[in-house]
Amino acid sequence: SWQGDATAIEGEFQTIVANIHRNILTADMPTYVQHLSPAGTLYISGFFTTDVPAMQNVAQQAGLTVAQVTQRNDWAVMKLTKN
Numbered sequence: 804s805w806q807g808d809a810t811a812i813e814g815e816f817q818t819i820v821a822n823i824h825r826n827i828l829t830a831d832m833p834t835y836v837q838h839l840s841p842a843g844t845l846y847i848s849g850f851f852t853t854d855v856p857a858m859q860n861v862a863q864q865a866g867l868t869v870a871q872v873t874q875r876n877d878w879a880v881m882k883l884t885k886n
Contacts, residue, residue, distance in 0.1 A: 825854045
């Protein structure tokens with residue numbers, strides 16, 4: 804496993820986890836999708852529950868399907884799958 808921003812991603816992965824601010828997740832979403840294997844899973848977190856609709860829209864525009872949304876104490880986690 805590697806740690807770093809989206810520029811550190813090389814190769815293709817079945818699972819990618821990104822826990823960072825909404826704006827960075829939005830900007831880096833195309834990179835995550837590019838490095839996600841077919842039928843791969845992307846977990847994103849680090850944003851508020853009020854940001855869920857916007858993040859769902861960003862994910863869907865990038866070709867991802869929202870598989871699950873979990874909310875706790877005003878924070879959200881989304882499980883996304885590559886179409």
